[in-house]
Amino acid sequence: MDFINCLKTSKNTFIIAEIGQNHQGNIEIAKKLIKIAKDCGADCVKFQKTDLKEKFNNKALLRPYNSPHSFGKTYGEHKQFLEFSKDDYRELKYFANKVGILVTASAMDVKSLEFLIDLEVPFIKIGSGDANNFILIEKAAKTAIPLVISTGMQNLVTVKQVYQLVSKYHKNFVFLHCVSAYPTPIEDINLNVINLFKSTFPDILIGYSGHELGTHISVAAVALGAKVIERHLTIDKNQKGSDHACSLDPVEFRRLVTNIRNMEAAMGKPIKEFQISEKPCYEKLGKTLVYTKQLKSGHKLENGDINVKVAEPKGIDGAEMAKIIGKKLLIDVLEDESILFNHLE
Template sequence: MDLSIPWKNTERTFIIAEIGQNHQGDINIAKQLIKAAKEFGADCAKFQKTNLQEKFNIAALKRPYPSIHSFGKTYGEHKARLEFTENNFKDLQNYAREIGILFTASAMDSKSLSFLVELDVPFIKIGSGDANNFSLIEKAAETNIPLIISTGMQSFATVKEIYHIVSKYHKNFALLHCISAYPAPLEDINLNVINLFKSEFPDITIGYSGHELGTHISTAAVALGCKIIERHLTLDKKQKGSDHACSLEPEELQELVSNIRTLEIAMGKPTKAMRFSEELCYEKLGKSLVYAKPLKEGYKLGFNDLITKVAEPKGIDGSEIRKIVGKILAKDVLEDESVLKEHLL
């Protein structure tokens, strides 16, 4: 099994297109979504794998589900209509491999976790709905497969418990800040939680799973240091299903990826120095030291003998004044003359 971690050892943000169940239970739509994820710049196409009897109790499956988004009379019938078989998943994995995009899924229960392990996916996602399912999280951690865990609907105490459970086995996991509302109201997103996670969990990767409308909030999460971004993908926001409204259509995914890649270039590295592109401006407007008055050879320079101006020729940079004070002149100099290295002993 390849235990390499897709989001590590790279400067690029790892972008997940969460297809989830936006495929409407149609394998061909699922493949169209995988293709769109690949064509518009995502690194991974992700689905959801559920064993209904493992995830839901009997009463939950029998509950009437009269929603406009329903694919069945009961919630169980609805979920069954949207659930792919194991063979379907193998087919989708093969298709993703053929077109060159990573494929994985959220494990919604223990049996689905075991299946995804057998499928040899590059990582396993634990969704927000299972972030308090410590038994499932521990079983997932025991596999030593890299994990991405969303933290919607959870307290910070629960998030810390997730961290401690997985850390007993490895540090090949990421925590995603997430608000489980579809769409998420801006006032509830609290991107500053990303800074909290980075401070509390400095030895793992922090990311963001967004359910807000648009792309700018997810781009901002990258500016705050997120190395993983997950967004739902749909072919049409008007399709039946509760996730479509907060999903990105392919062109929006392309916009998000483009904005993130542009931001990554602009973020650069924490190195402050004059850049190559600034040199022309410096030659034109950068200020140099000049002499405040005529001075004789052998004179010892003081602060009051020097002024900072735009000067021709370009002299010693104004920031060097403290290094120049106390130097001895090697020749006579004129008022307003640029201070040059060859003037000094």
């Protein structure tokens, strides 16, 4: 069964630990984050694959990058420092397979897309930065490989264009509601976009990629129907790098997974019925039908003959009152006595 069909049939939300470039350019830190993600209960880890010459023009690469988060004098040097080689990715995939967790990456350009397909990842991520890159998106769609597409920095018109573009080739894709602010202000999150996407694109799955502080908003997204949750993972929020501040540390990420799994269990089924766990409360407080007066055998019960009380022994449930009006008594009964089925003809 392919990746998207697995998501559709699974009862569980698919949880992606976005490592991105929080590995600081160090493959051993990347492996440590993979292991942490697995231990926290994530289903997949995700990196970012870039061919710098394909993604950026020369002026962008040569731009001075004077920032406390910089790993180089220019933006190109900074990005190159954080970029893993193809051999590094193969090593990371081998390590993730050994640990027992899926691994993929965002394809930041066409060459990176081709490499990730060759790497045989379970799906390709299209990040928000490329949600309006129709050239890349169409090339990705043509491959028929499953896609997970973030929609940060886009409006609904553009998202609809992406939907139409990918749908020409297949429906094996997921839209993630996303706001590309790090961290995202609460008032900008607009979780109701999940409902908007569900109604606008009813034939695909919808998820949420969060950059807010904490975990509760992402758990709420699951309650709204998000089938995929993506959150950044870091070892230390105080490390150099702009993504660390809005990332979850291992304790938070484990809490996120636990709370999502609890939310899934709590959502249950759209069936309203008496639960076994309610029995103690029902035995103590559940209402029973009782007689309002002493009545003789052969009497046909009327509305004025019946009241509802907490009574011993438990008799006929209060909700059954309409069903016993007009029933004939088989025995004499006393005032305030519980009404039992064996009293009735």
